[in-house]
Amino acid sequence: MEEGISTHTSILDFADAKQVDLIVIAHSGKKGFLGFLGSTADSVVRSAHCDVLVLRNKAE
Template structure:
């Protein structure tokens, strides 16, 4: 079994990772940890996008390595995947398709008010379009 845990850099990510590690142990599954560094091309007229993107990518890579160290300390040798792009949901879905993932584990980071309806959450989009089962941790 192939499990992909998609993590952001929130405090809640530790809870999601803990659940994914427990599930990987229970199922004897391979675990991949995915983080996504978002691109900010649409604000390029206002900010130094290249510098901002580089900083976000470096921070995302560091977080991914930290998550992998946590998994290793728990007895799981996880593969690390760091992607960069505008849509984290699309990158998660594409990775799951390309790598024959059996289960995606991710957290629910609910947006409130109008942004939720205009943008939609990453979790909702992944659930709607993933090629496999999705476990959303609340």
């Protein structure tokens, strides 16, 4: 990940560059805009050009 670039931007850029069909991401448990996803997972779900599978961390 490049310094100064947000995590969600790095994930989305990688997914676009590799033309992935699915992004799998775990959410941190910290509530974001949707009220149940962390901010990175929320941003990826909202901006991805492919399907996104969000997994819940069992430790929560």
